[in-house]
Amino acid sequence: MAARVLVACKRVIDYAVKIRVKPDKSGVVTDGVKHSMNPFDEIAVEEAIRLKEKKLCDEIIAVSCGPEKCQETLRTALAMGADRAIHVNIKQDEYEKLQPLAVAKLLAKVAEKEKVNMLFVGKQAIDDDSNQTGQMTAALLNWAQGMFASEVKLSGDDVEVVREVDGGLETVSLKMPVVLSADLRLNEPRYATLPNIMKAKKKPMAKLAPDDLGVDIKPHFEVLSVEEPASREAGSKVESVDELVTKLKEKGVL
Ligand code: AMP
Helix, strand or coil: CCEEEEEECCEEECCCCCCCECCCCCCECCCCCCEEECHHHHHHHHHHHHHHHCCCEEEEEEEEEECCCHHHHHHHHHHHCCCEEEEEECCHHHHCCCCHHHHHHHHHHHHHHCCCCEEEEECCCCCCCCCCHHHHHHHHHCCEEEEEEEEEEEECCEEEEEEEECCEEEEEEEECCEEEEECHHHCCCCCCCHHHHHHHCCCCEEEECHHHHCCCCCCCCCCCCCCCCCCCCCCCCCCCHHHHHHHHHHCCCC
């Protein structure tokens, strides 16, 4: 059985942007800030494309939940090699409060609707660093899960996943349907070529609302305050151990 893969692509503030907190501490500034596909999701898209190139996957569907601009993120996935896309439209103010459980419910419904047998997500979104969506979606669907994948081998409906765990590498054997999450070392995603960017403009993009999927996206917790990390004092260099000891005594550490 070849895989039908749904890949979740989140639009996040670009990794190279310096994040600024809103003056009212309700969140971070997103207006006029460069956004890109979450880097781990690019790795997930790449892995799905490699499965397709090995004829182990029939179709790749990219999905993004968020405001209109997510369509740009989906076009990137299409230009990389996804076959079609689904945009679950969520207004900007609701998107800023969107939580992993709500995304998991949306992804689970899309996965069922599209009859996929593999959902690929990134190990975490670099904006909220939640690392929850994949696990929650696997639980909602009651599918096997292989999180933090650094190697994926597919044969029939057997999926072997090498996982990056604290103590090293763990290999697990799963049966499809599965939810996988891409870790950094899984692959190096390709860049979309200009001809493929042009072709991607003609690939199908369906639009849905959370209501169409019967999902209530209201938040279950309230963010009270978002703060900048405390700035650290500049360090200083010492020339010798004696100098270090003297300085530590001066500071009252020794
Ligand atoms: P998180 O649990 O927020 O760290 O996100 C983990 C992964 O879930 C991301 O790398 C994406 O693949 C997926 N995901 C999270 N939020 C969204 C979203 N709004 N739209 C599409 N995929 C998402």
